[in-house]
Amino acid sequence: MENDNISVIKVRDVLMVTVPPDPDDTAMAFLQEKVLMSMEQFRAKGVVLDISAVETLDSYFARVLSETVQMVILMGGKTVIAGMRPSVAITTTQLGLSIGNAETALNVDRALDMISESLQWR
Amino acid sequence: MDDRQGELSIGRESDVIVVRQTVRKITKLLGMGLTDTTRVVTAASELARNIFLYAESGVMRWNVIDTPSCQGIELVFVDQGPGIPDIGQAMQEGYTTSKGLGMGLPGSRRLVDEMEIVSAVGKGTTVTIKKWNRRS
Numbered sequence: 001m002e003n004d005n006i007s008v009i010k011v012r013d014v015l016m017v018t019v020p021p022d023p024d025d026t027a028m029a030f031l032q033e034k035v036l037m038s039m040e041q042f043r044a045k046g047v048v049l050d051i052s053a054v055e056t057l058d059s060y061f062a063r064v065l066s067e068t069v070q071m072v073i074l075m076g077g078k079t080v081i082a083g084m085r086p087s088v089a090i091t092t093t094q095l096g097l098s099i100g101n102a103e104t105a106l107n108v109d110r111a112l113d114m115i116s117e118s119l120q121w122r
Numbered sequence: 123m124d125d126r127q128g129e130l131s132i133g134r135e136s137d138v139i140v141v142r143q144t145v146r147k148i149t150k151l152l153g154m155g156l157t158d159t160t161r162v163v164t165a166a167s168e169l170a171r172n173i174f175l176y177a178e179s180g181v182m183r184w185n186v187i188d189t190p191s192c193q194g195i196e197l198v199f200v201d202q203g204p205g206i207p208d209i210g211q212a213m214q215e216g217y218t219t220s221k222g223l224g225m226g227l228p229g230s231r232r233l234v235d236e237m238e239i240v241s242a243v244g245k246g247t248t249v250t251i252k253k254w255n256r257r258s
Contacts, residue, residue: 087160095229
């Protein structure tokens with residue numbers, strides 16, 4: 001499996017999660033669990049899901065993303081989905097997918113800014 | 123492997139990845155643009171997933187198609203699954219009988235240039251999609 005490609009690192013109170021380019025369903029399920037376990041382990045307040053490497057986002061992928069956002073909320077955290085490619089944004093919208101009430105950012109930098117602001121960092 | 127046509131079996135979830143990689147390789151060969159590539163790869167991913175979810179197994183055949191003026195890709199998804207009793211209903215937004223989001227067929231239709239569905243209950247389903255290369 002490609003599970004080793006999923007990196008979760010903690011920067012301040014935020015988990016930075018890099019989603020691999022072409023994850024299969026097992027990898028996505030693994031990612032979801034790893035994010036939630038890391039929330040607990042690192043006492044994180046937020047998650048940045050970096051999808052800038054992702055080339056194909058289908059309905060299953062979108063469902064796992066929006067589920068993950070919801071699960072992180074249940075654990076008291078905030079998620080920002082960062083770095084969606086233009087071609088993926090076009091395709092996802094035309095396919096009719098939504099990623100729920102997830103917040104999004106152009107890139108990881110801005111995602112961190114957004115979370116920082118909402119956590120009232122100095 | 124002949125690059126202009128071929129067949130892939132779909133029987134496991136991981137085959138969906140192979141489908142995506144194969145379609146991506148063909149669109150690259152055709153010199154298709156990034157957005158159109160993403161569209162057709164995503165549609166293929168949805169249709170391959172449908173086979174895996176509803177029929178358990180099937181195949182995807184691919185063909186490079188030519189007209190005097192342009193080239194394109196044709197993907198045919200064939201299964202011997204339960205079939206679709208009401209294609210009109212299956213094409214409705216939000217309609218789903220499984221754990222998907224109900225976007226598979228109508229959503230995929232919007233991502234390609236042509237889509238044809240032939241289905242017989244108890245016999246199986248064949249979904250054919252075509253995407254023309256706008257750059258050729």
